[in-house]
Amino acid sequence: MREPDEAKGFAGIIGHRDVVTHMQSAVKQGKVSHAYIIGGEKGSGKRLLATIFAMTLQCEQKGIEPCGQCASCRKALSGSQPDIIYVHHEKPNSVGIDEIREQVVGDVSIRPYESRYKVYIIDDAALMTPQAQNALLKTIEEPPEYAIIILLADNPEALLPTIRSRCVTLRLKPVTDEEMKEYLMTQLHVPDYKAEVMASFAQGNIGRAKRIAESPEFMESVENAVRMMKRSKSLAVYEMIEAVKELAGQRQGVYDFMDVFLLWFHDVLMFKATREVDNLVFKDEINAIQERASVSSYEGIEKIEEAIQTAKDRLHANVNFDLSLELMFLTIREN
Template identity: 75%
Template sequence: MKGFAGIVGHKDVVSHIQNAVRTGKISHAYIIGGEKGSGKRLIATLFAMTLQCGEHGTEPCGKCASCRKALGGNHPDIIYVTHEKPNSVGIDEIREQLVEDVQIRPYESRYKIYIVEEAGKMTPQAQNALLKTIEEPPEYAVIMLLADNPEILLPTIRSRCVTLNLKPVTEEEMKDYLMQQLHVPDYQADIMASFAQGNIGRAKRIAESSEFMEMVENAVYLLKNSQRMEVGDMIDAVREMAGDKQKIYDYFDIFTIWFHDVLMFKATKEVDGLVMKGEINAIRERASTSSYEGLQKILEAIQTAAGRFRANVNPDLTLELLFLTIREC
């Protein structure tokens, strides 16, 4: 078990947690904010394990009885609050699993810790039910609210919690993680690190996917031939390659990386700063035929297309407008 040392990035958050443990200044309520896949659950779990660890250090030892129970998912004083409805955490769930349960003292540890995943989905009623506990908690209670967007939580909740926001991991840290931990080859790590956009969960997902590099190859083939293909053929190709709506967004992200490389090369004529260095010949060719203004229009068109897909605008029309821009600019 690597403990906090195994976390990629987020050094400021880890430092805050370890200083709080070292000085004994533990808040009764935390909000850990960051997009899905940023590592909120891992950090909350390591924080909880550290607080309960029998060695009383600033890292969980991973070996004591408390750590072993936590690693096995059966620590009686580390409670993960669950919810049945996918899009909401209701008042009954918060009351039964937290508000009423917190009145019972810890079974065997110094603290009783509650980790509320997807806390942004708590209904206003659920948040108000939780508020009194956060305002007047038992001395042994520690509540951790994990939220993709902490701003969704009621101001009365936010004002009573210590907020720890997870920032995107740098591309350099991401690339090191992909190469050292997941053994991704150098040329693929560049593309994956850029695609992941600072999200360690996303990086892990694509590194472990057998489809991702095939998706990159398909997207690059399409873009290399975009000025020669008919728009209808391009739409058919993307629909066939993507298969489902979620993958469409992945293709949009790959398109963005490609055209950003084209723009960078047009401006600098340097290869070192490119993500897709292996496609330098095609990048050079596109940079020579597209203007700065045209490339900027294409990048904006990709973002517009992604927004239209999220808003359920006609998908064929959305792709047609995008590919017309890619062809003409």
């Protein structure tokens, strides 16, 4: 059974060295802020970093890493540390004023049960209503000395300027392909040739890398998508649409297909520009990539990449499925 990522402490974090350094320096120097915003896209590791930071602050060893062995750390790992509070919300797209009042504002005046701090971790913080944010503002402005509030936000700019100005903002950058590939191979035991494809596909997002590494269907989807691109000149548009429906299944699968299409045409563009194979994701398909590069212009490849991205945006906006794919495949055929 694999140990939880939190148990590895900061040493187990992949990438984000600047954020880890900031957190550890704050702990070491005794300059921990009362309010933080950790910004980064979904799956980038915000919650994991916040949890390890909270564990470090509460650890009985008082070091710059959670020891993982003391009573506080053991409780944190089991989800029962009473002074690390995860604020939850009922509605999927909104964090309301009542939830903030009940779980933070009304609770913060009670001193820690057994630790030095009370740490509140608010996931999906950008979904807080303006009323909820204003209710939280007074606590952030005048917190008890033991209170630390950590806001996790996919889009920190969605938070009110008055909130942002009173928090230390730490932004997560994409993890490099090299770090991602090493993580996939050493931690998740993915073979070398698959790790390279998965690392490119994950686009710097560790959560996405884990999802695809643990999906037995992922490489099959990649192979199907590549096969479609190789046959895009001979297949009719309606055949390609039907194939995506059949092979991709659920909506997430369709987005994965489109991301493979983007990687494919990025390879075509890279080969056309450099004639080099080493930097390609799909090295094994060099003959098909070379053939496509010879018939598509730079402008044509750019139009194709734009059409794929537009189709993704349309599907996210619930535009008609068949129409979105038809326009994309027409552009792929025409260019």
